[in-house]
Amino acid sequence: MTMINIRLEKNFLQDIDNLVKTQNYQSRTELIRESLREKIEEKKLIEAVKKLRGSWKTKTSNEDYEKMKERIGKRIIKKFT
Numbered sequence: 001m002t003m004i005n006i007r008l009e010k011n012f013l014q015d016i017d018n019l020v021k022t023q024n025y026q027s028r029t030e031l032i033r034e035s036l037r038e039k040i041e042e043k044k045l046i047e048a049v050k051k052l053r054g055s056w057k058t059k060t061s062n063e064d065y066e067k068m069k070e071r072i073g074k075r076i077i078k079k080f081t
Contacts, residue, residue, distance in 0.1 A: 045072050
């Protein structure tokens with residue numbers, strides 16, 4: 001693994017520490033790593049939906065597209081909670 005350094009505002013770091021305590025993470029690193037994984041997976045799913053949307057014969061409305069994103073988001077949340 002490669003180590004990186006980041007700078008965070010004090011309030012943001014306090015929010016991270018609160019999540020570590022309340023969500024039973026072992027460390028800040030564990031929380032940040034999991035959060036980054038979730039964000040990357042979310043982006044991959046959105047891109048997959050966009051590709052599928054472009055391949056459909058009938059066009060999907062923006063409202064339908066937003067509903068799909070919401071459903072995908074709920075599935076991601078359910079998977080990781």
